[in-house]
Amino acid sequence: MDKSQELEWLEAQKIVISEDLIVAAKQQLRFLEEVDRNRCLYESPILDRAIHRYKNCWLPLLAKYADSEVLKGPLVVPLDCEWIWHCHRLNPVQYKADCEAFYGRILSNKNVRSIVQGCSKVETAHIWDRLYPEEVYELDYGRFLSVKSDETFSGATETITYDLASAVKRQATFFYQVSRPSMNDDRFLQEAVGRYKGFLYMIKRNRERSIRRFCVPTYDIDLIWHSHQLQPVSYCKDMLAAIGKILEHDDTDSDRSKGKKLNVGFSETSQQYEETFGIRYWKAGAMYRNQAPSPVATTPCSTKHVTKNVSQQNKYQKYIQLPQKMVVDVLLEIVGIRNKPDGQKGNFFVTFSTRKPDMFLEGGNKLSILSESGHKHASSFQCEPTSELVLTLMWNPPSNLHISRPAKTIGKTSISLTDLMDPNASLSIQKWFELESIAKHVDSRPIYLHIAASFTVPVHAPYGLHMVKSLPFPTNACFFPLERAQLVRSWTRFVDDDGSEIIRLQMRNLKNTNSMHKCLSKRKVIGVTRWSEEAHVLAVPTEDGWSLMDSNWALKRLKKTSQDEHIFELRGPRSMKLFHGRKLEFEPKTCTKQNTKRDFMTVVEFSAEYPYGKAVALFNIKHGTLKVNEESLVLPILVSAYILFDMLRKDGYSAFMATEETVDMEIIAQDDAIKVANDEFKTKTVMNEEDVEVAPNKVGDCGGNCGNALNIGEVNADEAKSGGCGGGCGAGCGGGCGGCGGGYFELDGNNSSGCGGGCGGGCGGNCGGCGGGHLGLDGNKSGGCGGGCGGLWWWSPWLGWE
Structure with a gap:
């Protein structure tokens, strides 16, 4: 961040927000969690019932009693009505227009409390029962699950024409994207508020310069933006003061394909943010998580069972x-290099690892340098916050047709990970780090690396x-x-x-x-x-x-x-x-x-x-x-x-087809030397804003791991599709499919890349491995799979039966 960028950032932080958005964000997360426990609110018939009650019961009650002096306490909104109200307010321009058209003013939430906050609802229930004697205050969701979706509800004539059902369906997946531990952390939310102000400042500058740009938030910014919109009166006042208009929240686009509106908007927003403030727009723990997982139950399950003796359980x-281990998510980018050694032509790059052995991060991690390559690459990975992240500047001499020269180490620097355990530590770093040179010269200038890193809050692994x-x-x-x-x-x-x-x-x-x-x-x-x-x-x-x-x-x-x-x-x-x-x-x-x-x-x-x-x-x-x-x-x-x-x-089960004699021979050969790789813990993910780069996976004792290619951001050009797979043999214990080798994933690929050869050797690698596939520029299919020979499937060594 140079001086002009620092001034821009300070100017952005002057934007006045008249609500405590950290408190509002935490309240929103609690509410969304409660709605997610009652997922029937996402779909008909209960959704239809909730919309009817919101339009014809809650809004009229709110308009009549929100500012009433006869109330002894706040109004407590029923959960189903609050969910519809929540989605309505997330279109602030539409909400303002609807309220003014039918009630003459914006209906505020100033004297309203969510039912999840535990406030007494007796007074509100009494008013509700008096106004709507044939409509219960709180719905019994189990009862209404049997209501036909085409059934009409009696009551007042509906007023608002805004398609609330579609708005609900667009917001139904938002909780999954923000339901991560960092989102409830004060440090994380404080940074998110600052980033939200920077986001608004960019939109203001675009308006002043008559630049039409669809600005796309990351999910930490979006959470704060939602929290602001849920205070409709304050939001309108703050927006008019900050940027001269009520900023509309367009959530109608969900296509994250490359070249589409979301993708282009995110790329332009990232570029403008980094040029304006000199800091990275991506944020660990705030990027798109892929689609929400599929449910295992379509209706809530009953859990009637007898609780056992607690003292016996404690025994x-x-x-x-x-041992309890902690883990953090990290986003890392090497932005630039200063005082590069004179006369050294070739490729400069950076490798990174932890100083102590780490169960999540393996060696061989490599990143290009933006100022050298011209390509923005960021690596996403997990590690334990127990030591230091060591970054090593490497130099690869120009290649020769006859001689292959190994890369040489230029210098090293490190970032403390243990500091993240401090509740006051910053979760973002972007600065120049001086390298400790390997070969020092008297007249040499110190070499610096410009490093950008972002971390999530440490959580239990x-x-x-x-x-x-x-x-x-x-x-x-x-x-x-x-x-x-x-x-x-x-x-x-x-x-x-x-x-x-x-x-x-x-x-x-x-x-x-x-x-x-x-x-x-x-x-x-x-x-x-x-x-x-x-x-x-x-x-x-x-x-x-x-x-x-x-x-x-x-x-x-x-x-x-x-x-x-x-x-x-x-x-x-x-x-x-x-x-x-x-x-x-x-x-x-x-x-x-x-x-x-x-x-x-x-x-x-x-x-x-x-x-x-x-x-x-x-x-x-x-x-x-x-x-x-x-x-x-x-x-x-x-x-x-x-x-x-x-x-x-x-x-x-076909897994148990090996003979005990074969198993015993294999066990004798391995015993305590055996190591079983956990493919969930060992996969390194590389994220890239424009291109997709797949990191090589280590081929462990139990077969290669699958690559995982992600694109940075709320918008993902090649989102969450399978990258190339790590090559080699699936040797060791139970190698699975002998390891996938030599996979390659290109720019616009939309499906799993090809995987490469290898053999499933060792004690029971099942299928021999897949061979050298390749996915072309616009390919939408898997690369070819190839040969290799597999060992026996065997499972009985895990057991001690007689």
């Missing part, structure tokens, strides 16, 4: 101890666990205080992402002593941890499933029906269902062909807070990995996963 919660089959213990082993006969059996170990063992499980067969059922056998799951002094029985079978952790949890297998996709239920203090495939928050955004339904299972919680479901865990059946969002759920889900793998084997 088992302490049975295992897991999911717990990652991996299933590993251990070798049988020798009879003289003394690792655990168990009987000699127990030690010769093999165990299934669960290790965390650092490779530290968390628990060992074993399935045992015990003969039934009941003479009437001698032919039956009883099984149980035994667990041992390094923190416990004895083995614990963690699960025993029941007539319809399994009882877990002294009956605190129950795992039940359900009969498959065409209406319901879930096949298991896990009930205890909380109610959960298990679905085939990746659902909700775990729904794949790219490489969907490779993330097949049979390879994953999602645990979805249903409660009063999440009646339509919330994904809390993911089983990766192919790689034997778990991802669990909450520590209190780790043990019951971990034990359930172990049992489910055993069930799948017994059902003849």
Whole structure:
């Protein structure tokens, strides 16, 4: 930011906003969350009923009593009416025109409270009942789900002609885009308010210069803009003072394709913002998240079950101890270089990594420099805020037809990530960093890199666990205080992402002593941890499933029906269902062909807070990995996963076709050296405003990961389509499809790029890999897939059955 840009920014911050938009934004998020719990408000027939009540009941009541001196407290608007009112106000020009046409003034929300704020609604309900004796104050949504969509509602003649149903459908997905932890953080929102003022200032300058430009906000700016519009009287006054007109909010465009209005508008807005203020327009945690995930239930699910003994639950919660990791999202761009070494021709670029090992960020990350390449590239990735982000300036000498010269290191600098844990730390950085030169000369000038970085608020990372089959213990082993006969059996170990063992499980067969059922056998799951002094029985079978952790949890297998996709239920203090495939928050955004339904299972919680479901865990059946969002759920889900793998084997699931002899040979060769890559944690995403650049993926012990190409911004030219896939062999344990190699994704590609060759070697890589595909300039199809040879599919090593 030079002096003139700094003055422009200071001028923008002088724009007066007469409302506390941080408070308003948090209130809006709470309200949108409540509406999302009642998703029937998005569609008919309840949507039709809500629109009728809003037009014919709420607005007349508001007009009559909003400024009344007889009220002892504020008016409390019913949820359905507030949702329609919310969407109406988000077209401020239309809302103003409608209010003035029918009520002679803009109807304010000054003396109105949302029902989610917990204010007493007795007074408002009394007024409502007196004015509308045949219309209930609060809707019973379950009752009205049976109302036919074409049914007409009796009452006053409708007035407003604005298409509120379409407005609701346009806003129905907004909550998903802003429902991220950063959006509730004061630091993040404070920066968003400043960016919103900068956004308004640009529009003001465009008006002064008679420039017609469709300015497109990022989602942090849009959240603040919505919060301002929801205060209709203040918004109109502030807009007239700031830019001389009431700024219209056009949400009718949703086509994010390259060259369309949104895409062009965002590119022009980004360019103007960066030229005006000298700071990046993109923002970590504020960009388009792709489409909202598909629901697992179309109607809210009941969650009637008995809450288990809390003290017993706490007993088992302490049975295992897991380290809690934090994670941040990062957007990084290298803007320029100063004092470049004289006489060095060739390519300058920057690599980045964390100083300490990081479970989210791998090595080999590379970025071009805008001032050198002329192309704007930004990298999007996750990392732990536990050390420093090290950036290394590299120089690649000019290529020679006969000699390939390795890149040379020029210098390094770093950005502290631990500072992000400070609640007062800035979430954005853009400045010149002096490099620590590798080869210093007395007369050399210091080299600087202009670096722009943006971070989200640090949040708890999911717990990652991996299933590993251990070798049988020798009879003289003394690792655990168990009987000699127990030690010769093999165990299934669960290790965390650092490779530290968390628990060992074993399935045992015990003969039934009941003479009437001698032919039956009883099984149980035994667990041992390094923190416990004895083995614990963690699960025993029941007539319809399994009882877990002294009956605190129950795992039940359900009969498959065409209406319901879930096949298991896990009930205890909380109610959960298990679905085939990746659902909700775990729904794949790219490489969907490779993330097949049979390879994953999602645990979805249903409660009063999440009646339509919330994904809390993911089983990766192919790689034997778990991802669990909450520590209190780790043990019951971990034990359930172990049992489910055993069930799948017994059902003849094709994954369990390898012989035990083959499995034992493979385990002996690997044992503790085995590493199971979690394809959810290890994928690096590269984002680019204009072109799409796919980062090379590391080919780990368990096969290559899928590329993930995203385009920066609210508008995405090639949005969320699959990038090239990482090459090589899917060696190691359970390599999946031997790794996709050499994929390439070009400028206007709209689908998955081709993937390249490789073989699924090691212990059971299933399909040999896909071969050298290529997606052309305007290609809309996948590149070709190619050869390679796969190993056996095998699954039994994850289990310790007998």
